[in-house]
Amino acid sequence: MTDNRHTGTAKPAFRFAFAGYVGPLVGGLAAIAVTLTESTRIAVLGTAAVGLLVGALVGIVLARRYRELPTHLGRSWLRRVSLPFSATPFGVAVGAALLGWLEFRLVVAALGVAVAVTGYVVMRLAESCYVDSITDDEPAATWQWEPPGTPKLDAVVLAVWLLLGAANATTGDWLSSIVWTGLAIFWVVTSLAEGRWRVGSLGESPAIHVHDAGLVKRRPYTRSLVRWSDISHVRLREDELVLDRGLFDVRFERDQLADLEAARTEIERHRQSLRNGAPGTS
Template sequence: MAMRTSTERVALGDSGDGGDEPSDGRFRLAVAVYAGALLAGVVSVAAVLTAFVRGPLPAVYAAGFVGGFVGGLALAAADPRLPVRLGRTLGRRAAVVVPTVPFVVIWFAPLEAAVDVVALWAVITVFTSGYALSQLARNRYVDAVTTGEPAERWRWTPPGSPVVDALLAGMWLVIGIGDAVTGSPAQGLLWLSLAVFWMVSCLVEGRWSFGPGRDRCEVQLYETGLVKRYPYMKTYVSWRDINHARLREGELVLDRGLRDVRFDSDELEDSDKLLEAIDRQLAARKKR
């Protein structure tokens, strides 16, 4: 089994010295909003489906959100390792949005209209806050295992088709407005939310060639691994997970089992020199 560097051991909680970064204000707020949206959705659906939870629906939702918000703040403050633990693996990050599934099932079930509205709102708020939380957690994990300045930086253009993305967002906007006008506000809200989420994700991931933070897109090489930096998010690949790096059919490919990392040559300022830099890092790791 490959040995971990000291930075990776600290970040993964192996050192026991409490050395990783504490959850900051944005992460604590994201946890609180997510917990509030989740609890509010649960109690609101329960209030509509049963008589167990009583009271006006807005009041029930507000009470659930406040309770979840306070509980989420307490949880994030109590465990300073939470961002790194949560952001460490894809499975853990994906688990954050899994609670959306029961609300989707309830929304599709043949129930009364009030249940559909509450379930749909829960789907939108839980998924959106969960997605934001998972991305923040991943960023915190990347920061924890890549301390200091990168050894090398290379310009990188995130892949995407601005025209296709704009057409998709515009289509969903038109469908949403059309549904709202023709008497289907719930469906309209779903399509409008999807359009807004898509546009925000295009800016966050740098798929559009404009917007703040676009100039920060780059490939960073650290002692511990490689980071793809987007305008507002980061992904990380440890050198110990990369078996081989090569140029193939216009792509720079980092072999790592089922989840290879690929860059089209036109996304990079110089794919040949980047390959040489990656090979140097892999060779240096083998010597350590």
């Protein structure tokens, strides 16, 4: 099943992000390999640049030819998290450079930051594509939702990290500057992905949808799914709706989801209808 209402616009964004992920990954790994041979700075930079370009082209070709790539990556939690965590070898390489075992740590650090950020973007886009692919039925219920967050506090954190990056750059500590700037970029990306920030009116209005596959949390630029099989109990606790699912409970406060009582009733009704083998439609 494919939801053409969303994947038609998500796939071009995924292709661009995937190319931006594969490029730094290939370029960075190639640079690390060349660094191990104690080559010159020009050789390392040249290898990184060529690897970046070739990797980006390969990423574009793969995303275009393998149309199910977004849903394939988004289907499994392990596949999704492996994308940003593929930057781990870069962190190890930078650590080795700090101990004097490798040179050219700035190139490796910059590409590692790029892999982590773009890997996270690909992870969230792949998850959204997968959610769309299994929720092409009309939602049984929909509620407006305000994703949790404190935009002003997020802006302060961003400003602090940018200032630290700029301060380290002025003193010539480029490695620290790259790290702090990378954290700032990652903070912006996560704020947009989680719906805490929104660029003007771009994107969809945040909402909660009840589908046969589960509860969809629609943010302006991403979507995620809570499967009914993962939920053990639905309860109201003061001004909070809680969907119990082990260590990762899903919570909605009244300032995020106004009619908690109606949401609980509909969610329970839908879960019960699915347990009884009946369609979960209104």
